[in-house]
Amino acid sequence: MNQFQYARPSKPQAAIRAVAKDANAQFIAGGTNLVDLMKRGVMTPQKLVDINRLPLNKIERQNNGLRLGALALNSAVADDKLVRERQPLLVQALNAGASAQLRNMATVGGNMLQRTRCPYFYDTTMPCNKRAPGTGCGALEGINRMHAIFGFSDKCIAVHPSDMSVALVALDATVLVSGPQGDRRIPFADFHRLPGDTPQKDTNLERGELITAVDIPDAPFTRHVSYYKVRERASYAFALVSAAAALELDGNTIKAARLALGGVAHKPWRLTAAEQVLVGKPATEATFRQAAEVAMQGAKAFKYNEYKLKLAPNTLVQALKTATAA
Amino acid sequence: MKPLQKQIGTGMNRVDGRLKVTGAATYAAEYELPGLVYAVLVGSTIAKGRLASLDTKAAERAPGVLAVVSHLNAPKAPGAKPAGKDPSQPQTVGNPLAVFTDDKIRFNDQPIAVVVADTLERARFAAGLVKAQYAQEAHQTNLEANRPQAFLPTQAKKNPKSPVADYQRGQVDAYKTGALKLEAEYVIPTEVHHPMELQAITAHWEAPDRLTLYDKTQGTMATRRDFAKQWGLPEENVKVVATFVGGAFGNALHSWPHESAAIIAAKVVNRPVKLMLTREQMFTMVGYRPHTWQKIGMSATADGKITAITHEATGQTSTYEEFTESTLGQTRMMYQAPNLTTRYRLVALDIGSPIWMRGPGEATGAFALESAMDEMAHLLNLDPLEFRLRNYTDQDPERNRPWSTKFLKECYQAGADRIGWSKRQLKPGMLRDGDWLVGYGMGVGTFGAHRGASKANAQLLPNGTVLLQSAVTDIGPGTGTAMTQIAADTLGLDPAKIRFEWGNSSFASAPTQGGSAIVNSVGPAVQEACLALKAKLRELAAAGNGAFAAARPEDVAFADGHLTLNGNPAARATYADLVKQAGGTAVAVDSKPGPDGQKYSMYSFSVHFAEVRVHPLTGEVRVSKLVSCADAGTIINEKTAGNQMKGGAVGGIGMALMEHAMIDDRFGRYVTKDLADYHVPVHADAPAVEVFFVNQPDPHVNALGTKGIGEIATIGVAPAIANAVFNATGKRVRELPITPDKLI
Known part of the structure; x- marks a missing residue:
């Protein structure tokens, strides 16, 4: 693991500024994926901005829907009475992911931002355009039994591993984002990207943008x-x-x-x-x-x-x- | 005095259970010696070639680094030869790969340097700074592509009676002319042991010629022998401590490169060095169950008598060791087949050496044999259990001599009753539970009831406790507990008054824990040591007490603070007096197998019955019920023995349904690198496993009547599940693991 600086701001704007101004800075919440990636040298941020102190973990009713704070734990969302009553599909998806221990650490925002588990991405000695643009896609002609059948490019055939996100895209969720340029709302279907020629970019977030919440509109899908x-x-x-x-x-x-x-x-x-x-x-x-x-x-x-x-x-x-x- | 409860056969709690669940048990990486420093290995990133250059400067300058050791600067171990000098040595294991002796790369992730620093984090950071340049050569990592180069193992060339030599009875390949015949190929992928505890060693040169190793090993004596030889030291100058081992399943049966590296590092920095592998390194340098191709040809008469079997196997080994295992042994002795041919071959690949993994070759072979038995039964339209009964052997058809004991029919019956075999339909795909297809299958396992020579020491302590010592390890089966029970019954002493110490090469010599042989071997040594102790105590007591002089040793009894005699409670000899006598109370025995091994074929037997559910749309398989029945001789501890059976069965679920280490042959590197990629069963995959023991003593193995459990717990489970999947779906999967993609 490389050495890194560590900051733990208590205000969202401070966190956003810290990452926006430093190309090698990275938010960390539950760390269930990022810490692994850092140990293996797959990701080497010079600075970690710990957002766990930000007040972003509420689960509440909001504008004919539910608002999940970005730092709400996967387990907390899955156990929440409102979510269980109104969005049982999301509960099922959350409980299908990882293990109870990981769900107790993983957050809503972090779950969406987890990286692919493609083995070529994880092994720094192998080619991977997502990890090291221009090195090629190891999976294209490699062991690709876990890989994509839709939307891939010749640069990357990796899949997104999240279960929660599959439910959220089905439920027409919206991602709430704050950034150096202010706040914006991204429809969930537009949040993650297809690889195209830039598979190193998993999402349409801009540098310094912080997910603050996910809104799920009410819908009659309760049974x-x-x-x-x-x-x-x-x-x-x-x-x-x-x-x-x-x-x-x-x-x-x-x-x-x-x-x-x-x-x-x-x-x-x-x-x-x-x-x-x-x-x-x-x-x-x-x-x-x-x-x-x-x-x-x-x-x-x-x-x-x-x-x-x-x-x-x-x-x-x-x-x-x-x-x-x- | 209250009569003591007999301990053998009960489910006495583990003597070390409390230590383990409270975290007080000390494992190899938990010895915090003064001055301890940390080592991290740097692995090669190619599978074959030469190190053209190695730049360690940045690592050496990194904070906290004490040394970076490689072939450029490693001290020479006098006994260390470059690996690969003579792969044809008939001794196929026990030669640790000498690290840092030359610039050759023989497998991917081979250690090319070790970094030692004052903290683990600093060592890991510095290890990332070591830069290697390679002169790469073309590598071979694919078994299938290299099968044309398969060869007969050297030991078979030298000795036609070797268990891996070609075997023949009756006509060669007679199945080919059989009226009713099948021919099928079966494949087991590479599987990795992955015990919970990672491989770890703490190496400490206590003096320039005195080495102490706190090591994860299944054999303290074997590890001592290996490293004494490597460093040209008298064996007594090397001490190996392995009091607790957090599972091993075979991967600590061999001395490995990382152990050599830690010892070299400790020599260089002259401080105790701790080295623990990462999970990723557990794939590459501490063995695995070899990828094996098999082919079975079988013929039978219309009334279900096997007329011929040909069983061929080709397994992988490394380029620098010839690893062999007994893949075809079960086929030669399990069924009454007058014509039988076996052929075993190896393919040498540019991958680290394999090592026996639980059940070892027998589990691999049983997958093919027991699947083929099911296929033939189906062809005959016969119940697979009935088919096996029609080919049951009352004596060993391989050696033409009687079994020491065999209660496999009893196991068949017990298992069939418990699984509900009568519900099974001959025709596949007939049973459903909601959306899910339901099927039943069985698989048989066997493993030699091996017994090796073993010593044991015993002595009476002043407080009336009996101390027993053995170098044997306890890798999880509950060896310490079983030995305490054996001692308690032999001595007639409360088990709380017995202290059995194990896992230290300074204690009485014992075999390596493996091959289901420990209770068979160390059990009688403990029993004999306890009998010798009683005789000695009677003798000592007799010096001052005539009643003891006239008594038989077996009448010596332990009371509160003194010895007494059964039938003569007035006779007394205090412990304090006894231990003061010249020479003390210590006894040592050397227990050896008797001659019956020449007259009888000694085997443990098992049968596993599986009930599975298969989803017809998604191909998911769930094992809903498993029944494992064993003829393993006397059961010393029904709880720990049952625990072994259950663990072995769950291992069999992994083998059947999910375990698969995959290599990308272009790079010669594993793409499965952690337990997220390499699946072992989780709780949700493991049903309640019902265990049945015949529990009949085998009088020929040893006086206790034990035969061994560890291997037969796994052997036969995978085919039982594969056969149940066939019964549920009509789909025969001959290449493990049975993942959903193979069923839809």
Whole structure:
């Protein structure tokens, strides 16, 4: 691990200034990912700005929705009464992530900003455009069984590992950001980026911008929801593929639907076209299959992740079945 | 006096349980010696070639750094030879890779330097400053691509009776002409032991020719031998302490480069040095279960009698050691097959050496054999249990001699009852639980009931406590507890009055903990030491008390503060008086296996029954129930023995469903580098494992009747699960692990 400076401001503006003026500074909250990356030399910030003292951990009602403070712990959000009543999909996604110990440290903002678990990103001796732009993508012709089938580029085929973010993109959340230029709101679907030619940038945050909260608008998805995560063991593993499904049902007819996939792209993968297929149709496996077919349009696999072309639609169908039965 | 409860067979609590759960047990990296400093290894980033240059200047200048040691400046250990000199030595393990002896790179992450500093953080920081340039050569890390270069192990070339030599009974490859036959290939990937405790050593030169090692090892004597030899020292000048070992599963059966590096570093800085590997380094330099390709050909009659089996295996080894294991042993003796062929080969790759991992080769071989048994039963439309019964052997078909004991049929019955085998359908895919497909499978395991020579010391202390000592380690099975129970019953003494000390090479010599052989070997040594102690005490007491002179040693009894005699409570000899006598009370025994090993084939047996649920859409597999039944001879401690069976079964779940270390052959580097990439089962993957022991003594192994548990707990579990997956889905997965991608 490299040596670094450490600051722990108590006001958001001080934290923002500290990072904005220093290209080698970095916010740290729970540190569940960043500390690992620093130990391995993957990330080498010269300065850490610890934001844990900032008053950003509230979970509250706000403007016909819920507002999750950026520093609210994953476990606190998952256990919160308001969240459990109004956004059970988010609760399921949070509880599918990591372990109880990690959820007790990880924050809402940190979860969104966690880096890919692509092994080529983690090994500083291997090529990786995300870690070291211009060195190439090790995964493209490497061991890519965990990698993307949507939205990748020839520069990067990594996937975003967050479960929480898959639910948040499905729930039309908005990210609240404060920065040197003031405050702004970023729709969740626009928060993470596709890799394109600059895979080193995971998100559309500008230097010095600090996530302060996430807003989730009220929606009628309080019962028929499912976050279905397929992984190689029953718990504590990243998704091979995960699917978030939220339905509003009128009898057996689908009135509204939200769908997203995880483990398939550089960002949580919202499926608006597939949602449209569902609306107005009966909640049957045949309908779900149609939606899954639409969802998979444009998917392309690499040597070792061919299985995702089948697993992703199957997982989506299973999530829809589970949501319907809930 | 109240009659003492018999301890053998009970579930006595672990003698060290309290120390472990309170954190008071001291492990290899927890010896805080005065002047202790910290070492961090720098690993190569290529798999094969030569170090063209090594720049250590920045590291040497870094704060707190005491030394940077590499092949450029390492002191020569007189006994250390560059690795790879003679890989054909029949002794395939026990030669620690000598580090820093030359500029050759033989595997990726091979230690090329060690940095010593006053804190761990400073050592780690400085290690990152060491810069290496390489002259790279083309490497080979892919087993499949190199199978055409597979070779017969040298020990088999030298000795046709070697267990890894080609074996033949009846006709060669007779299955090929069988009317009803199958032929299938099976693959086990590289699996890594990954005990909870990382490999660690604290090395201390107490004098220029006296070395003490607090080391994670399964064998204090073997480690002492290795490093005494490396440094040209008399063995008694090297002391190895391994009182507590936080799991090992085989990876501390070998002396490794990092141990050599720590010892060299301690020599250079002349202070005690602590070196603990990272989880990432646990993949690269302390062994693994080798990636192995297997092929089985089998033929049978229509009424379910096997007529022939051919079992071939090709496993990986390194370029500098020939590591072999008994992958094909179970096939030669488990079923009554008149024609049987086995062929074992190796492929040498540019990867660190493998080492036995729990169940070792037998677990690998059993995956192929027991999967093939299930495949043949399916072909015959026979219940797989019935198929095994029709080919049951009442004597060893490999050596044509009787089993010492075999209660496998009893295990079959007990397991079938407990899993609910009658629910199993012959046709796959017939049972459901909601969305999930349900299936049942079984797998059989066996492992030699090995016993080695072992010594033990015993003495009576003035307070009436009996102290026993053995160099044996306890890597988790509860050796210390079992030995205390054996001593308690043999002496007729409350176990609270027995202190069994272990894990120190200064104590009485004992074999390395491995191969399920410790209770078999050290158990009788402890038993004999206790009998010798009683005889000695009777003799000492007889000097001053005629009643003792006339008594038999077994009538000597321990009372409060004095010895007495069963049937003569008036007879007394105080402990204080006894220990004062000339020569003291200490006894030493040297316990050796008897001649029955020549007359009988001695094996432990197990059968595992699995119930699995498979999701037809997502390919997820959940083991919903496991029943493990063992014929392991006498059970000394039902709780720790049951604990071994459960742990072994959970290890089998890992082997079946998730464990897979992957290398990117372009770089010759692992892409699985931590426990997020390399999956082992978590609690949610492990169902309640039901354990059944036949608990019948084997009178031929030793006087206790034990046969060993550690390996058979794992051997056969993976095929039981694979067979259950087939029964649930109709899909036969012949390449482990059975991950969702292979089922959808």
